[in-house]
Amino acid sequence: MPFKMKPGRLMLMEPDPRTSYKYTIWFDYTRNQMINIKEGDLVAVPNFNSTVDLTTYSILSITSTMPIHYALGGGGNDIKGYPGYVMEAASNLPVDWMEQENDSFEDTTKIICTAVPIFMEFVDNIGTAIKQKKIVQETSVPMLGGEVRLLSPEFTERIFNNGIDNEKENTMAIGNLIRDEDIQIYTRIDDLIKVHFGLFGFTGVGKSNFLSNFISNILDKSNETLKILLFDLMDEYAGLLIDKLLDDSINSCILCVGEKSLPGPVLEYLKYREEDKLDFAVDSLLKNLLVPKGLKPHKNQYQDSLKKLLVQNKIKIIESSMERTYTQFMSEIHDKIYDQYTSDKMEFALNKALKPPLKKFGEEKLNDEVARKIIVYLEEIANLDENKSIKERLERLIYLLEEIAENKIEEININSRISLTQLVHDLNNEDKNSLYIAISHDPHALRNFAKKIGYYIYENRRANGKITPINSFIFDEADEFIPQSATGSYAESSQIIETLARRGRKFGIGIGIATQRITYLNTNIMGQPHTYFISKLPRDSDREKVAEAFAMSKEMLSQTFKFNKGNWLLVSHDATGLDAVPIPIKTDNAEDRLKKFLGVDGY
Structure with a gap:
């Protein structure tokens, strides 16, 4: 059977301008059910295509859950009555919550859930194996009063990854379901990159951590050549992607826009490449290296890797600066x-x-x-x-x-320099993957570089009709590149990024934007990504922007309030098995990957 646990009941169906309908479901309260019903769960309810012989189920996604005790008023949360009565009623509640472990025997306790449609249905042919049950586009609406059943993990995995063929398509596991770590969620890499993605979350949710693992995984898992150019305004990704920068299978380096982007001893080494200057350069890099909190006790273990960056010409100054x-x-x-x-x-x-x-x-x-x-x-x-x-x-x-x-x-050693022509050549070269991390001491210079390289690669591909390899231009702190009101260098970066967002996909060029300040973004660009990764967004204005751009209700985002670091709401039009349906996922911790690379004890 594709179901598990005791059924609930569909109690309310309301029109919603963004999700078509919003549903209210009641489950009988038990402590076991309360623990096991989670946001992101899929449930099935009979729809009007059902017959006497066969039941057709619409599939809904739960967006919120809440235990309600009707001893506190009709809505279960009314505390406006006479304080003495309310306190007396409330004092009896814990007994009802605790005593109903596996069986519900109190009519006053319910689990109230809201849910949204995912616009898919299936026919429950008795005796048909879960793998053979056909999942199709929804053609009817759920029946009010119908029994609502949680779907089993096996069937849930089939639905979330519906239509994704890991053997024939270029795919990767982006993470696992928050509520069930055994269920991996797969994405199509080409659609994820080429049709743009956005990464949105408040300070402390782990944006840099996620982006580090995201880049590492797509470079490892893709069976097609990829070129990643990351604009690192805060100069924090050298430490987070050190393993990829030193991966022999990847053409990688740190691109410095302007000499002053580097400490003096490093610049001296790059100019003359003299052996006696190397240790000073490494010490200087180490002092200035930003690493995540969990890696700070192990910062000294970066020393050998930083020396390799210098010796292997992995730090270059862009001549076009x-x-x-x-x-x-x-x-x-x-x-x-x-x-x-x-x-x-x-x-x-x-x-x-x-x-x-x-x-x-x-x-x-x-x-x-x-x-x-x-x-x-x-x-x-x-x-x-x-x-x-x-x-x-x-x-x-x-x-x-x-x-x-x-x-x-001209004083910089030729091996420590790179021209725009060389860079564009490699971005068009299909021999191997590439990773470039662009940094600068001057944000204006970095924005100007974004305009130049974006314009050159776009015009080069447009003129030659070239569409491969796939390029991804990723902008961390995107509000510093594509603000709403743009003047000076802001206008230059915003203009080219908007061009790539609107037209780049034709030529295999995608963009990625990561920020916590969504309200400040250029709205013409904000609506272009087809895949969003969303974490906690405390500001209502930010949630409204995301909801509007992806045509989903703000209620869908409410589950992110409970997210721990590393939890994300994944929504995509193309890259996942479900179109525009939020999938709550948990991603790996980049610190574990880096500790293993650095040889930290226990990894």
Whole structure:
């Protein structure tokens, strides 16, 4: 039989604009049932396609469960009566909860569940094995008053992975059901990557941990070549993906946008690659390395791996970080010079002061030589100008130009450099998987790099009609790349990411966005991913954004309030066996994978 436990009853059916219907189910309370009925469980209820001989069941997904005792009013939760009566009634409740272990004998106790349809049904042919029961698209609605039965683990697994062929398709297990660790949930890797994904959760839910394992798993499990480019704004993934960076089967490296993205001793080693500078470089990397809390006691065990990163040329500076015109540079840093306190009069004066160097050097490549020439001019203007506010803004610009004047990419050893041309070539190369982690000390520079590499790979593939290998551009702290109101470098990254989100899938280019600040995202991009991973979202505005983008009710997200670290609500239009049905999953802990790689005792 595909069922387990005692049946409940379908008591209420209400229209819902996002899920078509919302259902209320009552189960007789027992302590055993209360423990075993969980959010995410699948239940079956007879629908109107049933006949005298055969019962056709609609399948629903439980979104919330709550024990109710009707001694506290008609709704079971009324405490507005006379305090003495309410307290007396409440004092008797624990006895009813505890005594009904396996059998229900109190009419006043119920388990009230809400559920949503998954738009599938099956016919319960008596004698037909679970594997042979045919699951089809729902063609009717459940009967009010019908018996509601929880489905068995075997049948539940069939439904959640419906239509996924692990032998013929490019798939991987993304995690297991929270309520049953023996039930693995599979996803189609191509659809997961190519049609975009979003990762949303508040601080502390384990976004970085999940993303680390996610990237590791798709690189390991995919039977097709994948290219991952991760934009790491907080510089935290070197420690979380150290095993993949050193995997010989993967073409991988850390991409540094600008020399100042690296500590001084590391830069010295990359310039000259002299043996006596290596240990200083490793110590400097180790001091600056961010690792998750569980790995902090073992941080020193990263030392050998960091040395290999340097020796094996796994840290490279992008030559294109210097390939920008002065006009482009001024667009990037616009908001740093023209801040919110800039009056119209001040803006006019600044424009006048900055016009001559823009006219003279605007279309020139902004290298160290050009930067020094512009600095000389700006210093003269700053010394002459008596307006302190204008002077302060010119000094800000001079400081930013001095950073460029000090950078000399040609001094870096050729093995420690990579050009955009080389990068695009590898992103189109089908020989082996690749992993690139892009970092920068300057968020504006990282956004500018995102625009450049996104534009180059998109135009290259569009012009040549190329669709493989699959590329995934993943943006951690996505609100820093695709905000709602975008100006300067924000506008540049937002524009190219929106282009990739809308049109990239035609050419095998997908995006991934991970953030806790959903409300601040560009809404045109927010609605593009076909797969979401959602954890705790305390802000109502964030839940509303997710619900709206995926056309699901906020009630569906309420189960995330109970999630522990590593628990996620997976919803997908393409990658899973169920279309737009939330699946509560538990994922592996990346720290366990890394401890094993680092040789921590016990792993």
